Amino acid sequence: MQDDKDIWEAFRSGDESSLQIIFDKYYAPLFNYGHRFSADDHLIEDALQDLFVKLWKNRDSIKDTNSVKNYLYKSFRRVLLRILEVQQRKYSFAVLDEWSEPGGEMAYDQTMISRERLEEIRGNLLAALEKMTPRQREIIHLRYYEEMEYEEIAALMQLSVSSTYKLLYKAIDTLRQYLSKTDLLILLTAVSLKKI
Amino acid sequence: MEYQHRDYTQYTATAFFEDEQFIHHVLKWDDEAIAYWQQLSALYPDKRNAMEEARAWILLLNKQPVYKPATDKLQLWEKIAGDIAVSNSREQRYYRPLKLVAKWTAAAAAVLLFIVMIRELSSHGEKSYSTTFGKHEQVVLPDESVVTLNGNSSIYYSRSWKSDKPREIWLNGEAYFEVKHVAIKNRWQQSDSFQVHVSDLALTVLGTKFNVRNRRNITEISLLEGRLRIEKNGPGAFVKILKPGDAFAYDSSKQLLQEMERKPQANKAWTANELDLDGYTLQEILDVLEDNYGYNITLEAPALAQKRLSGTVPANSAEDILFVIRKVFNLKINQKADHLIISQN
Known part of the structure; x- marks a missing residue:
């Protein structure tokens, strides 16, 4: 974090190589975030180019920031949504059905969860995400993937902190409604199996 | 992270999924966190399923692979660097110099403002007007009285004329006053008066028209309308009340007041750009x-x-007067810049 701040400071005072360091570091995460909004890689590239050229042009008026990451995400999101708006594309946030193979973290008490059960959970989660609105999906992504705090999400999505809480609550409620149904189903099958 | 023990008996999978401490444990699992949650799952065996499910959700969401675009990162940076180079050369040509100009302009404006403020403050809220040689100026005072300044003359007065104090004004040179009457009839008070300070005299009037000329230690006071009181304090103190048509001259070197030969109407002829030669x-x-x-x-x-003359001559400019005296007295006028050498032809 301190590193980020120093590099940001150097960039603001006119050091182009510092901007390149920032670009190197945030290219992949920003592209990954942008990919959720649009599957068009060239469009994401345009947005990134626009963002970094603007950063350079406005370097004199850019303020110091507590989090370079949040600053970049917020600016990138704005630039990207603007491009999408101009092209009259609807705001969307994709559900990706690619998942990492559960690695070490998942394995520490494998005894408690079977591979089949994990597949089932994954399928349920995917289905629940599909049911969510794009904004709900985005907030889930920011909270669980980007690991952002409520205040950071609020600033990024240009919401008040209380609306951010509300939006996340609704997203999780969608999850709950969907999953409780399948939970009930599992329970029923278990009961019927017992009968036999 | 400080663990706060909570009651988990009512917790479902979604409740764990939302729980700050639970998320932290799943994502940042250190020894302390693992020990805490292992203890918890032993304590609530019926919650193990819910906990595991929530844990799986969090991990599935968190450990998604980073998207690998088909486009090239280095190429994109080269495009950005190209744009930056273009913007830099433009900046050097236009924006930077402009910014510099703007900066200096702002600095100059700030300095100017500072000087003006200092001048305003140091003049103690006085307002002053002055004329250069050969120019007249009309000044309307805050009480709507009008002062006409002859060339090379000045007045100043305190900016804040209070209604409970006499209106006071200081004069150097020559001016014609048309003072507005502010007193209510038959209820005259000190504060209604208007005072002109000239030489070491104080001239006090109500609503009047009068001319004051203060040159070379001589102060000439000519009253056209109303009443005027001349007051001299200190050594050789005196008070003299003037009636309309009176014209008095005061010599401050001799502290002597004498009636003048010239009449008030002649003394104010300059306001009409004329010079009345009588006297x-x-x-x-x-x-x-x-x-x-x-x-x-x-x-x-x-x-x-x-030698004397009579009659009125136009006095729009010094040339008019010079023309007349040259013709009448048959003079030769030799001019070098502002220096006139006058001799008999």
């Missing part, structure tokens, strides 16, 4: 030219100094 000697006319128009005059025919 003027040639020397006095030359003095007017020096005082009001800034000439430096040498008269090389001393015999003419006390």
